Amino acid sequence: MGKKAKVKSKAKVKSKTKIENLPKEIVANYIKTNSYRSYYADGIFGGLTPNGKVYAEFFIQRSVTPKTITYKVQDGILKDEVERTGKEGMVREIEAGVIMDIKTAKIFKDWLEKRIIEHDQFLKGEAVK
Secondary structure: OOOOOOOOOOOEEOOOOOEEOOOOOOOOOOOOOOOOOOOOOOEEEEEEOOOOOEEEEEEEEEEOOOOEEEEEEEOOEEEEEEEEEOOOOEEEEEEEEEEEOHHHHHHHHHHHHHHHHHHHHHHOOOOOO
């Protein structure tokens, strides 16, 4: 059997529940991946996964793009639309989906509530904290 490597740590365990000498601050560096994109969302759809995770799908909604449109032609110029084929209704294009545990969902909820308060303050002309 090989020797176990000793790990030196500045943090000292005082009891089972308290650790001393932990940093009071830490800098988080946010790095965007090569696949990072910004998305616009008109709405959100989602629910719970079979194993209890929260999922949210962000979508944009728009009119249906017709499959074909037939126009009258007069003297070589397109005139009135005569016929349109394709689906009816509206389209909701799902741009992105996010799956998270309930702890992260609650953090997201709190963060979103703060942004809503900031938005309301902004509309009233108040300083945003």
